[in-house]
Amino acid sequence: MSDQMIPIAIINSRSETMVVASLLDAAGILVHIGGYNHGSVSICPLALGGFRLTVPAFQHAQASAIIVDTPGFGEFNYSYGLRRAVVKFLLLWIGLVVLLSIPKILYDPEFLLPNLGIIPMSVVGIPVNPQGYSEYFLRRNEES
Incomplete structure (x- = not known):
């Protein structure tokens, strides 16, 4: 043994x-x-x-x-649940950024939101199982 x-x-x-x-x-x-x-x-x-x-x-x-x-x-x-959740979050974030930045862009043509466009990319670093x-x-x- x-x-x-x-x-x-x-x-x-x-x-x-x-x-x-x-x-x-x-x-x-x-x-x-x-x-x-x-x-x-x-x-x-x-x-x-x-x-x-x-x-x-x-x-x-x-x-x-x-x-x-x-x-x-x-x-x-x-399981595709996590992928669906991340896609929903990205779509919500992009929609929110576009919705909030349209008035700013219309009144100030030189205004850009490069930093807000990069923030959703941080989702790629979310630790997953x-x-x-x-x-x-x-x-x-x-x-x-």
């Missing part, structure tokens, strides 16, 4: 990492989350290689079986 820690998953999303780790912990499997403390300070954990879940070698087969038996494992649906497939390193069942 080896107590060496073996990676079982590399996950990009902090929420998915916590769900899988809690699932394994509830089943009595020792699990370690590598990079856990970076989740609150890093804008994009993907740049750091994601969160690495490791389990002891003697529990790897049991952990693999639990993850495979989880309903919804392997299904992935990309990365979405993508997680990488699992599961042991095959010896019976199959």
